Amino acid sequence: MRRWQNRLYNCDCLTLIQEELMDLRGEFRQIYIDPPFLSGTIYTKKTRVDGDAESSAIVSDIETYNDKWASIDEYLEFMRPRLTVMKDLLTENGSLWVHLDWHVSHYVKVLLDGIFGYENFVNEIVWTRTNSPKTQSKGFGAQHDVILLYALDSEKFQTNSVYRKHDERSKRPYSYKDDRGRFRLIEIEAQGIQRSENRKQFEWRGRTAPYLYRKETLEKWWREDLIYRSRNGRYTKKQYLDDTLGIPVSDLWFDIAPVQGKSKEYTGFLTQKPVALLERIIQSASESGDLVGDFFAGSGTTAIAAASLRRRWILCDLSASAIEVAKERIEKLEMTGKFLTITPR
């Protein structure tokens, strides 16, 4: 096998995939895209006098890309062929993650259902992209983006479990303490509707109850000192805070902060996404050594996250100024090693 080199392309992603990446069909484990989304805005990259300080004067404001479209139809006709060719790049267990917001996410969902098949839709992830929504006289301030996740084949697709760190709120139930640390109590007897007439009761250590687990399992937990006996003789299981991996992440991602002027990773690129967001995405659906793509790369966030997680990557952006930002940013990262910057003719 030829030695792999990561690549940053400066061109339209449709031409790239159709003309340059033919030999990589079926090779991408994961593609993340954060395309234009009909926002009606011309985006720029701001450079300020004192570096990142949001209050300081802007020295330059260079256009990076134009997200103005004549109509939704024109936008969808732009997206359709690009999404279609991206599908052909995926491995059998691969997935496409499309980052959008309220402007077009519903239209693109329908488009993707047509391309991938409704049955291959996996998740609509909601990411809280701002903690301070604007007050407005009509409706409510928009606070979230949407990431649509499609598998090439949902039967073959799997995600790695991802956990987020405990916070004060999630630690609250762990209100008991012993010499092994903080713990909470988990029911081992059927509760509420679980207490159906058919559920068998049995006697265990002096208490007859509709236990949810077999006697051998309860005995094992007893030997491991994981059973808690309350004053009235009821048993529950101890779950120690230190034994948990954190809180399983659901489709609601409110724990990843947006990139702001003060953030270390801030480049001035207006639609820059946080590395932590891309790390979560990449961690959850690919493995070390896999190939990850981003064909609307902007400031290159996907490459930064992919490199830190030891994935190979190919990025592409149409805008020369976006490529400049991405290139500079990736070059600064020690672990990326050499990569190619290519402008196909």
Ligand SMILES: C[S@@+](CC[C@H](N)C(=O)[O-])C[C@H]1O[C@@H](n2cnc3c(N)ncnc32)[C@H](O)[C@@H]1O
């Ligand atoms: C929302 S930004 C991506 C931001 C990126 N996720 C980041 O973290 O910086 C969308 C990018 O898509 C690029 N773009 C627009 N049309 C394109 C096309 N046809 N092919 C490749 N890139 C395109 C724009 O130049 C812009 O940089």
